[in-house]
Amino acid sequence: MTTDEPRTDPTRRAGVRQVAERAGVALSSVSRVLSGHPDVSELMRHRVLDAVAALGYEPDHLAQSLRRGASMTVGYVVGDISNPLTAQIALGAETALRRAGYSLLLVNSTSDPDLDAQHIRLLRQRRTDGLLLAMADERHAATIAELERYPGPCVLVDRVCAKLPRASGVHSDHRAGLSAAVEHLYRLGHRHIALVNGDPRVLPARERAAVLRRFARGVPDLEVTVRPGGFTAAHGRDATAALLAGGAGRPTAVIAGGNQILPGVLAAVRAAGLTVPTDLSLVTCDQVALVEFLRPPLATVTRDLGDLGEVAAALLLERLSGRARRRVTLPTGFRADHSCAPPPKRPT
Template sequence: MPGLPWLTMGKNRITIHDVAAKAGVAISSVSRVLSGHRDVSEKMREKVEAAVAQLGYEPDHLAQSLRKGATNTIGFMIRDITNPLFSIVAQSAEHELRKAGYSIILINSHGDLDAEKENFALFKRRRIDGVIASLVSEDSPYVRNTINELGAPVVLLDREVTGLNASAVICDHAQGVREATADLIKNGYKRIAFVSGRKDVFISRNRIKGYEQALSNAKIKIDEDLIRLGKFGEQFAYEQTKDLFSGKKLPNALITGGIGASTGALHALKELKIKPGADIAFVALDEWPMFDLLSSDLSSVYRDPEEMGRQSARLMLDLIAEKAPSQAVVPTIYRPRSSSKALSHA
């Protein structure tokens, strides 16, 4: 009876013993060459490398990882994998980490706290060397204990958690939002609505801080009914935008926090036949080329996702090298376009 493939699959695997025999050297010599040890002669290196090439030998990285106590993998946990900004951040981080010999495991938490907790448990089982994470919430009960007990370095993306031994990449959202709100006020707008995600995360708190500072500087009373915080997704922003325009005192400007929120708000405005830049001023926090299909020339507050990825990778490598946790600040830039210009009926 012929052998089953899954039973015979590993029998012809080329091993380090085969390489040593082919090169006519000791196994320890092969090991030193493959690990890049400096105490190896050029002649020895050439013999081993020639044997490796002839045999097609591939090192068993899992076995090496178990011996070293490291897996050369970094866990990258994204709150919402459908958000294009996060895909750019992850790609940039992966590019930097790959140059240092690390690969990443990308995982999505779907904006769900239970899923996020399970993801951290998965990373712990996989014995990853570090985690870069965009947390769903900063004040959920398990966060500090779970991360501190992970046994691996952690870099947070746009999150602040007190009592946590972690580094963080923080964007200065307040600066960009303050400039955007001040520009709207200068152009004659006073009823400026703000729609964004959860208020228990740094990014929303920081954005609201800039928004309220600009209103305060202009001596405009803050109207809590114009501030709608809840979820970062399209549906929440869509519903809140519809609700904002169902009352008697309508907003004449709208700031939306994040790609999902901006998309949902723009869809709602389209259904309501309200045109950004003509019937209402509009500022999107974060940019996405697809916005041009919904409304052209949108004003925006920009944060560089590639820089966020580079900084998160740098902070991770610093932690792996046992440097102290630190913080990198990425600026935000207000980019005014026609959607925030002055309207005659503002």
């Protein structure tokens, strides 16, 4: 049995030269078609694309990046890939970068600063063009040292680090949204408010704690309690259980300082036999999927997480094009809801 089709080795990768030979055109013509050059006839385009399809040709991005001196890849170091907030921020960044022709390489440090440093070193070795970074500890010496060695631009995402003056940055105005939440609780009559907070080594937790303490300094009859810890449900459960074990001295309102802390807070409230808002008012930070279906609906400190990612990507693209570094602050808000009510009357 014979065939007019040439035999090809399925293990051998077709190259531009093979595409040109099959299409019967010059190598330069293949390059113009594949790069989207406008000065190409429709006949030429069809011949080249038919050859590409027949041969299963795929561009060699590594070789292209070596010729250009750019990998067209951006690294993103995140603390917890399982966090829905991380996914929303990464989606915003990836969408903006993809429009500009870049791919996003996501690495997860499980909130371990040493892994942050290792990932940055790996991304440097892989010659990524730039970095987005939400480090686990803004003051971690090894992380800062690796960033100082990194040759490309980097953008801090909801982080601040004075030791990295060359870095651009985008962060949320955590003070604005939480201030509105504390003021709302105070107007309802709450005089003991607790914050089950995240890790103070990062900006969001520090800012939220600062808001509560600053508010208390200006209002003599307000007592505040801050319980720092990891951004985990276990910390939320344990810290809230300890707060609620205070008897008559327990807080009448609790703020969950992160979406991952919230499930633990809710579990501790249920275990204590309390109901929201009859026995305890509750505010959470950052809206995530399914929270809107909780009853009662939760009062929430809000922000646009997709916008955070898009702005981070835009800042990095600016640096890659040679523009100066910038720092951007994005707004937060507060949505009051039925999880907040006046505190219960207590026996005098």
